[in-house]
Amino acid sequence: MKSKSSRYLAMPYIIWIVGFIVIPLLTIVYYGFTDPNHAFTLGNLAEILVWENYRPLYRAMLLAASCTAICFLLAFPLAMILREHKVGRGSIIVFIFILPMWMNSLLRILAWQTLLERKGVINGMLTALHLPEQHLINTTAAVLIGMVYDFLPFMILPLYNALMKIDDNTVNAAYDLGASFWQTLTKIILPLSVPGIVSGVTMVFVPALTTFAISNMLGGGKIYLIGNVIEQEFMQDSDWNQGSGLSLVLMIFVIVSMLFVNHFDDKSDTRRGGIM
Amino acid sequence: MEKMKKALSNCYLSLIVLFMYAPIATLVVLSFNSGRSRAKWSGFTTDWYLEMLADDTIMAALRNTLIIAFLSALIATILGTLAAIGINNMKSWSRNTVMSITNIPMLNADIVTGISLMLCFIAFKISLGFHTILIAHITFNLPYVILSVMPKVRQSSKDTYEAALDLGATPIQAFFKVVLPELMPGVTSGFMLAFTMSLDDFIITHFTRGAGIDTISTLVYSQVRKGISPTMYALSTVIFLTVFIVLMIGNYAPEWLSRRKK
Numbered sequence: 129m130k131s132k133s134s135r136y137l138a139m140p141y142i143i144w145i146v147g148f149i150v151i152p153l154l155t156i157v158y159y160g161f162t163d164p165n166h167a168f169t170l171g172n173l174a175e176i177l178v179w180e181n182y183r184p185l186y187r188a189m190l191l192a193a194s195c196t197a198i199c200f201l202l203a204f205p206l207a208m209i210l211r212e213h214k215v216g217r218g219s220i221i222v223f224i225f226i227l228p229m230w231m232n233s234l235l236r237i238l239a240w241q242t243l244l245e246r247k248g249v250i251n252g253m254l255t256a257l258h259l260p261e262q263h264l265i266n267t268t269a270a271v272l273i274g275m276v277y278d279f280l281p282f283m284i285l286p287l288y289n290a291l292m293k294i295d296d297n298t299v300n301a302a303y304d305l306g307a308s309f310w311q312t313l314t315k316i317i318l319p320l321s322v323p324g325i326v327s328g329v330t331m332v333f334v335p336a337l338t339t340f341a342i343s344n345m346l347g348g349g350k351i352y353l354i355g356n357v358i359e360q361e362f363m364q365d366s367d368w369n370q371g372s373g374l375s376l377v378l379m380i381f382v383i384v385s386m387l388f389v390n391h392f393d394d395k396s397d398t399r400r401g402g403i404m
Numbered sequence: 405m406e407k408m409k410k411a412l413s414n415c416y417l418s419l420i421v422l423f424m425y426a427p428i429a430t431l432v433v434l435s436f437n438s439g440r441s442r443a444k445w446s447g448f449t450t451d452w453y454l455e456m457l458a459d460d461t462i463m464a465a466l467r468n469t470l471i472i473a474f475l476s477a478l479i480a481t482i483l484g485t486l487a488a489i490g491i492n493n494m495k496s497w498s499r500n501t502v503m504s505i506t507n508i509p510m511l512n513a514d515i516v517t518g519i520s521l522m523l524c525f526i527a528f529k530i531s532l533g534f535h536t537i538l539i540a541h542i543t544f545n546l547p548y549v550i551l552s553v554m555p556k557v558r559q560s561s562k563d564t565y566e567a568a569l570d571l572g573a574t575p576i577q578a579f580f581k582v583v584l585p586e587l588m589p590g591v592t593s594g595f596m597l598a599f600t601m602s603l604d605d606f607i608i609t610h611f612t613r614g615a616g617i618d619t620i621s622t623l624v625y626s627q628v629r630k631g632i633s634p635t636m637y638a639l640s641t642v643i644f645l646t647v648f649i650v651l652m653i654g655n656y657a658p659e660w661l662s663r664r665k666k
Contacts, residue, residue: 138490138502141483141546145505148543152520153508155527206420209413221417223655228424230600231647234624235640238632239427242434242442249430252443277427338513341606345628355515362519362611372523375516382513 159372172373181357181374185381188353191268192336195275199283199332200325202276207287208317211294222288229281237345240274241265244346266348274346275336282331290324291317326393333389334382354378428644435637452638459635465618466639468534469603472619476541477598483542484549485591489583491550492557509544517544518611525612532614540612541605545598552594553587560586596654603647 163169175181206225215221228236243249244264251261264270294317302312318325340355349356358378361371435453439446456462491502509517521540525532560583568578584591606621613622620643627636 135490135493137486138494141487141490142502144483144543144546145502148521148524148539149505149508152517152524155524156516156520159523202420205416209417212413218655218659223651224421225424227648227651228428230604230651231428231644232604232606232621232624232640234606234621235431235643236427238624238628238636238640239431241628242632242637243427243430245442248442249434252441255443277423280424334513338515340515341610341625345625358515358519359610362522368523371519375519378513379516382516383511386511 156372156375159368160376161373163369172369173377175370175373176377181354184352184357185354185378187351188337188355189381191272191275191353192333195272195279195336196283196329196333198272198276199280200287200328202280203283203287203328206284207291210288211291217292225284225288226281229285233278234341234345236278237274237342240270240277241345244270244273265346266350268347268351270346271343271351274342275339278342279332279336282335283328286324286327286331287321288324290321294320323393326389329389330386333385337382337385338378428640431637431640432644434634435641437634440634452634453642456635456638456642461618461623462635462639465620465623468537468617469619469621472534472538472541473599473602476538476545476602477595480542480545480549480598481591481595484546484594485553485584485587487546488550488553488557488587488590492554506547506550510547514544514605514607515611518608521608522611532612533617536612536614537609537617537619540608541602544605544608545601548597548601549591549594552597553590556587556590600647 160172161168161170163171176185210222210225241248245251246261246263246265248265250264254261298320299312299316302316307315338355340353340359343351343353343356354374358371358374361367361374365371433445434442436448436450437445438449438451487502491499494502518540521536521543522532525536530536564582564586565578568582569575573581604621605619606625609619609622610625613619618626620639624636627633
């Protein structure tokens with residue numbers, strides 16, 4: 129279908145994305161730059177400098193970075209093992225590691241809540257073993273565990289895809305030329321898996337940075353992240369201008385961190401492992 | 405040494421599997437626990453499943469989730485497939501512009517996409533409800549469909565379509581009998597991807613739903629504050645099983661079928 133007229137097949141789609149992507153984004157920009165009286169202001173963006181808003185953003189950055197690092201440290205050896213055992217794409221083992229990605233994430237957080245609660249499964253086991261109960265839920269650690277659990281499959285898949293694409297001959301050549309395992313890892317395998325690392329890091333970091341459900345369910349409202357601040361502005365305080373301003377700031381943070389991460393990936397887009 | 409390495413790596417794989425599946429297994433076990441306690445096993449029961457089936461809010465949420473997932477995936481697949489064919493025939497300037505806009509929902513954080521849609525609906529006086537969730541889901545599903553179908557459109561040859569026309573087929577016939585079958589693998593995987601994305605979504609639904617309508621995700625979120633009833637565990641078990649079966653079929657059935665054909 130190469131005729132010129134087939135271009136018009138995209139018309140309904142173009143109308144759709146103008147209506148539901150472009151206009152909504154302009155709406156949020158409009159609200160972000162105006163006050164309730166529709167006058168131009170930068171005050172909504174400047175709100176981020178207030179301690180109550182700045183602190184949750186900083187905390188979210190810290191948690192998202194830790195979550196990304198932990199996911200990478202867990203997933204990389206896993207992907208290496210799968211590569212070494214030559215576990216193929218369609219194999220059941222790979223299926224097992226990627227399956228949780230498709231399960232409702234709220235239900236998976238619910239599972240952790242059940243485990244960590246004061247009268248939850250872990251404390252129940254501790255009591256049965258006559259050990260003291262632990263305070264697990266509503267801590268930063270609980271939120272971090274929830275994040276790692278929720279996003280780990282999104283790190284495993286791209287890393288696995290990238291590692292499987294590395295030619296065995298390249299790795300063997302390095303060994304034959306006298307490189308140690310460590311040298312081969314840092315000089316051959318890691319550089320060649322950069323596209324996978326980049327997409328894994330983006331797929332974990334961005335949702336972790338902007339989550340409000342995990343921090344609310346496992347942090348009990350005590351671990352306040354930037355996502356929670358924005359959600360409250362809209363759902364409870366109904367302060368759309370300030371909420372939009374903070375959303376725009378968050379958007380800038382996401383874009384900047386993605387540019388930063390993508391900077392390591394030298395235009396090798398075509399080789400990137402996508403989603404399933 | 406080799407053996408030791410093998411044992412170590414198997415041990416590592418098992419630990420990760422344990423980390424990933426122990427919480428899910430816990431929910432499954434608790435869904436059969438007759439007591440309400442999370443810490444004590446008080447006997448086997450299937451009561452929670454019966455209670456779940458009798459619970460109108462849960463059933464309505466389940467229905468909404470499935471209908472929205474199916475409809476949004478279907479509409480996104482139709483719009484997206486047509487769009488992929490059209491975009492492929494555009495001049496490079498307009499193609500790049502359209503593709504950049506297509507990527508926005510994938511790059512943007514879900515919370516921003518959700519809020520921008522909600523603001524837009526309210527600003528244009530569209531009341532929030534089932535239809536706004538559906539529109540939002542179609543919107544975030546579209547990029548996944550296009551990215552699945554696009555490679556197939558690029559691979560397909562234009563000659564077959566023209567040959568069909570030369571042989572007397574109408575454009576519509578040629579589209580359904582020649583073009584579409586060639587794109588079909590991309591179209592099905594796009595549909596499946598969109599369907600699962602929609603099933604799993606919480607954040608965008610949270611902002612675009614009105615009061616009085618729930619999907620499974622938003623229901624779980626609201627239950628958490630009230631205290632979780634064991635019927636939720638029964639529901640989780642049912643959902644996990646369904647996802648497992650659907651993905652098994654989606655992943656292995658095409659392979660299995662093609663092997664049988666040979």
